Amino acid sequence: MGLSGGELDRMAMAVLQPGFEGTEPPDWLRRALGEGLGGVVLFARNIARNIARNIARDVARDVARNNARGSVAALVADLRRERPDVVVAVDEEGGAVTRLEAATGSSWPGNLALGVAGDESLTRRVARQIGRMVAAAGITLDYAPVVDVNADPRNPVIGVRSFGSDPDEVGRHGAAWIEGLQSAGVAACAKHFPGHGDTVTDSHLALPAVRASREVIERRDLPPFRAAIAAGVRAVMCGHLLVPAVDALPATLSRAVLTGLLREELGFDGLVVTDAIEMRAVSALHEPGEIAVRALAAGADAICVGVSSAQGESVYALRDAITGAVRDGRLTDERLAEAAGRVRDLAAWYDARAEARAAVARDADEGLGLAAATAALRATPAEQAAAPLTKAPLVVHLAARPSQAVGRATPLKVGQAIEEILPGTATAEVDGDGHLPDLSEAGRPLVIVVHDAVRHAWMRRLLEEALRARPDAVVVETGMPGPPAGRLYLTTHGNSTASARAAARWLTGGA
Known part of the structure; x- marks a missing residue:
């Protein structure tokens, strides 16, 4: 050339x-x-x-x-x-x-x-x-x-x-x-x-x-x-x-x-x-x-x-x-x-x-993100008739380090989204080196949030430990679904602010 x-x-x-x-x-x-x-x-x-x-x-x-x-x-x-x-x-x-x-x-x-x-x-x-x-x-x-x-x-x-x-x-x-x-x-x-x-x-x-x-x-x-x-x-x-x-x-x-x-x-x-x-x-x-x-x-x-x-x-x-x-x-x-x-x-x-x-x-599609995230929610048992949360829960997030592809993204956590609806919600975050907090507070519902538990043995171990102490707990999986666990198992099929808000609204009856 x-x-x-x-x-x-x-x-x-x-x-x-x-x-x-x-x-x-x-x-x-x-x-x-x-x-x-x-x-x-x-x-x-x-x-x-x-x-x-x-x-x-x-x-x-x-x-x-x-x-x-x-x-x-x-x-x-x-x-x-x-x-x-x-x-x-x-x-x-x-x-x-x-x-x-x-x-x-x-x-x-x-x-x-x-x-x-x-x-x-x-x-x-x-x-x-x-x-x-x-x-x-x-x-x-x-x-x-x-x-x-x-x-x-x-x-x-x-x-x-x-x-x-x-x-x-x-x-x-x-x-x-x-x-x-x-x-x-x-x-x-x-x-x-x-x-x-x-x-x-x-x-x-x-x-x-x-x-x-x-x-x-x-x-x-x-x-x-x-x-x-x-x-x-x-x-x-x-x-x-x-x-x-x-x-x-x-x-x-x-x-x-x-x-x-x-x-x-x-x-x-x-x-x-x-x-x-x-x-x-x-x-x-x-x-x-x-x-x-x-x-x-x-x-x-x-x-x-x-x-x-x-x-x-x-x-x-x-x-x-x-x-x-x-x-x-x-x-x-x-x-x-x-x-x-x-x-x-x-x-x-x-x-x-x-x-x-x-x-x-000029083509804003208001409410679409939340509606789309809500359409992806799946619950086991599917016949759950009433919202499982009627008062402020303790929400424990079992958190692994995100992949480098995710980078610096900081989505709203499920506990934060619930707190927007139920003030007084308490949250705790536990990684692979941590220990579960006290789960025994009388009368307070418990929500355990996991992400890709199928990939993390430590996460499954802590989840099993939590459910032995509190079989009434609700489990929310924000990653790839695994075997259902807890009184109610809710899968969001993704970790985003939209998905966290969709889960919170579903768990609290759509408030």
Whole structure:
């Protein structure tokens, strides 16, 4: 292609999507945007928190949300002044994974709750409202939805982020979510190709392997991605996964996966973006520049970099690694130009949908988040006739450390949501090293809240201990359901502020 040094530098910058520190663009980022940086990814750390965390009351939490959304819109506007067509990305899945509502918890239930509710029109409406929020901030690309099929209930990083364990249901709800989000003028991104559901390792910490046969992968993991592509999804994120039935290389670095399977076999022609390259699944194998080069050569178009150095040196090092690989012949300039072109195409798609974003701004769907979360509640015994809580309970949360995908999100806890309705509610939080509080207070109902008890032996042990002392306790599971326990077992199928409020209202009779 015969590119000049300056053209090659700009093309290499165009395929990078780095994160940064702070609530204003640092000087290095402004300079990089002027030098062709194609994208930026936002995290909770970039969103100003003007109200204290874990706020209990509706009015205060609404103020916090509005402040956060206003701050990120101003930040994005600042970025666009440096480069109008910059692709600004964010992880806004709803449920446990939220960046724009990290300080208050998501107003929307997550994917498993929507899958359990079983209404694709509801899924589409929820995604459109998430799109409304993302569009109001001026964001181009939402790294959502997760369309992994949650084949292993022990999965530490997917779980309630998946629509479920049935490929067809995941495909239908994934397509509806994509349609809803993109109707708001924001690009969706199906993840994590070719499927992260049948793993027991968190790719933030190590390289997971999907040991299934090619036949099983075709039947179980690929249908939701086919459905996403048919729905017109604008981007696909590859997972840092080893899939031996397809290739001996991790998917992010595999031409067989990204080009052979995704491009040629599934027919996807949109943007392929990597998961964050500092995740240990790949960072333990290669230096960042080498990961970027190999991913681009394999067929990726955009390199997500969650963490950048304070002065941006790491971003420029990635640029130099990419240009060096082109000069050395390890990466063709045609492949780099193709990748940069897909980044520009996504930006152009976003620019062409200003009217859709203006329309969705006028389309508030009040009460939808709570209604959707309520539709996902399931109780055992199902014939429970009366509200189990008529006076302030003791609520004990058995809490494990959330996965890194959840990040800094701080949803309203079930105990806090109950306290909004029943003042005087007492709460306690116990982790894997802790001990149960005194449960014997006469006359006070007991609620035990667990999250993914099926994955945590210590949590099951403490739950059994609590139920031996108080067989009358109500148990609320906010993660993957397990065997019913307690006088009443209520499952929310997700951990969000919306789900906590839905559970509290159900337990107290809908007050």
